[in-house]
Amino acid sequence: MAQHSIPAEQIEQFEAGFHGDLIRPDDTDYDDARAVWNGMIDKRPALIARCQGVGDVISAVNFARENDLLVAVRGGGHNVAGTAVCDDGLVIDLSEMRSVRVDPDAQTAWVQAGATWADVDHETQAFGLATPGGAVSETGIAGLALGGGIGHLRCKHGLTCDNLASVDLVTADGDYLTASEDENAELFWGLRGGGGNFGVVTGFEFDLHPVGPDVAICLVFYPADRMVEVLETYRDYVADAPPEVSLLTLSGVMPDEDLFPADAVHESKIAIAGCYAGSVEDGERALRPLREIDEPIVDFSGSMPYVEFQQLFDEDYPDGMRYYWKSLYLDSLSDSAIDRIAYWTDVAPSPLSTVDVWQLGGAIERVDVEDSAFAGRHAPFLLGVEANWERLKDDDANVEWVRDCLDDMRQFSDGSVYLNFPGFLEEGDDMMRTTFGPTYERLVALKDEYDPTNLFSLNQNIAPSGSAEADGGMCHD
16 A cells, blocks of 8 residues: 555545544644554554444545555554554544443344453343453454454353354445355355454454353462473363363463562463363362462462453553564474473563463364364464563564574474464465465455455455465565
């Protein structure tokens, strides 16, 4: 897309029919409006169109297309790659479209695309219901759902995208349509795991499940000198775990004076965290072996309201801190892979960083690979490498650590990644082809149909055929 100044008369014409706020660089709220969760991202858009409804979204898409503008789409603004904002172009900001409407009898929820998982959980838990979300409640629903959605209910109830009943969106042509199993079914296939490539999603309909109000949780910390033993036990445990159990491990220093005894605050640790999507009594019994691997540093396991568990990690990921994350699906959690995880944990340059191993399987792998575009159903584990730090001067060291770790860990993977933990966009076309494999061309066909000019390029991009990006790959880093 060309990057140029927009004639004032065209902006005025756009604004006259726009019901939300149109924010310009000289407005007092511009810096707040352009800020996103990841403090590494510092972009200056030409305009921010803060939409009030679908009509505003249609107007914004048409304005961007007609003026050949670079487009970013903001939902919750929590994507680690920072694609919710851009330089010089137009941000289509959905952050005020946050309505959640629950039908407790049908066990469904209709949710606007600017909502966060905290918004969804607040409404659905009023009826003892939930849909699989993420692991941080401040995450926006839109990006998470379109990229798959790996959260605390995954092994029992599947991915976020597996629980989609329908999706409303505005295409690059400004058309408004609904995609479901019965309507625009091929597009619905692509939206479940193919990211934000095919339009601006304005609303989601989710299936809900009885959950809570209390759930049994596991949150136990062991010293790093027991890391190998803990990961081996974790590997063996999840191989036979009931489907109600969804777990991950986190290894790093994780300094917190309020959580740990003084002699452990600045020492490396490994935690096992997760919950049981069933009765508290059954869950506490099922999770107990993970609490008895060795003498823990601390053990916060027990039961708590599901809503509180969904918010448990929020304070660990504050707005404005610096983040660089990548992922790989692991073929197995072999002894060699465990040794390398221990090594990369030990050499992390920031005490706030972690190396995480997410248990997959269960309901995730029971969905046929042809039923959605999501590409990670084959893997038993997901490796997440999270660099989290505070100072700009430490950027290079932390980014290098993540990249070096991923380069090393590819020996245990087919190279495919989880789109919601992508790093920045430097991998481009090769990353997407590797991740989607033989289904990539099916996604390209959808892109050709719904966005042949790649208006929606700021995402984990699937380039339309014949485009420069498709011919030469992408590089936005």
